[in-house]
Amino acid sequence: MFKKSLLLFIALTLISCHATKSPIVTTKKTASKNTTYSPRSKKTSTTKPKSRNEVIESTSRTVVTNDIVSNYVVQYKDIAISNMKTYGIPASIILAQGILESGAGRGRLAEHANNHFGIKCHADWKGDSVKHDDDARQECFRKYNKAAESFKDHALFLTTRGRYAALFELDKDDYKAWAKxxxxxxYATDPKYPDKLISYIERYDLGQYDAQxxxxxxxxxDNQNSRAVNISSRNDDYYEVQKGDTLYSISKxxxxLVEDLKQKNKLSDNTLSIGQKLRIN
Structure with a gap:
């Protein structure tokens, strides 16, 4: 019995010694399928209302957005205001002409010659010039070192030429009369020129600089039609003068006619006072 037990022990020992060892497997660490990666963060863009495109066609055809036009106004409004004070040209007209003639600063003449008002050379021009197709091919246009010079020359152009003298008899706040x-x-051959100027003045509130x-x-x-007129409810033939009114604006x-207003109200001159009641009919 002892021998059998001994033999059994020896056999088990031999089997244990020849058993295969478990292999050690070295694996490259990889991310599991469920691993969440953090991609490069993208900047969150704030949605901005789309700018409206429009074509400005004068000395060149230029496509701009309303933002470009607004920025042009901001950039040159101080020069326009200064020129209105010095030369008597409404700032609204100066800016509207600048927008139209220069394509809001993006037209060829504005970019290559700093010419913002489409002024041609004419016989008296002694400065630099550029050639540009307009009414005819390769016409001569004035060239300036900077935009401010163009604004000043525009003022001198209007104030020193007799054909524009009638403009300076108009009220400074009557941009429609100035445009026409x-x-x-x-100044321009385009029959729609006045309408284009008036459109820019009204859309971009350029009249505020005249008022300033x-x-x-x-x-x-937009509020002109709803402006408080304060006509007497008992008699619609009278109008109460508001701040900024002139005989000319009331007549329009x-x-x-201005003369009819003066005659009906026995006025010796064009002086008005706020609150004054004028007979209209």
């Missing part, structure tokens, strides 16, 4: 007067005096110089209250074009509002 420029076309009539021959004149010390009057600015009323945006009611389609009557």
């Amino acid at each position: 007067g420029l076309r009539k005096a021959g 110089v004149l010390g009057t209250r600015f009323v945006p074009a 509002k009611y389609n009557v």
Whole structure:
């Protein structure tokens, strides 16, 4: 019995010694399928209303956005205000012409010659010039070192030429009359020129700069129809003068002649006072 037990012990020992050892497997650490990666963070863009495109066509055809036009106004409004004070040209007209003639600063003449008002050389021009197709091929246009020189030359151009003299008899806040007067005096050949200027003035509230110089209250074009007129409820034939009113603006509002207003109200001159009641009919 002892021998059998001994033999059994020896056999088990031999089997244990020849048993295969478990292999050690070295694996390259990889991310599991469930691993969450952090990609490079993207900047969150704030949604901005789309700018409206429009084509400005004068000395060149230029596509701009309303933001570009607004920035142009901000950039040159101080020069326009200064020129209005010095030369008597409404700032609204200066800016509107600048927008139209220069393509809001993006037109070829503005970019290559700092010419913001499409002024041609003419016989008296002694400065630099560039050639540009306009009414005819390769016409001569004035070239300036900087935009401010163009704004000043525009003022001198209007104030020193007799054909524009009638403009300076108009009220400084009557941009519609100035726009039509420029076309009539021959500044542009485009029959829609006045409408284009008026459109820019009203869309971009350029009249506010005229009001700033004149010390009057600015009323945006959208509110013109709702402006408080304060006509007597008992008699619609009378109008109460508001701040900023002139005989000319009132005459245009009611389609009557300035002289008729003066005669009906026994006025010896064009002086008005706020709150004064004028007979219209």
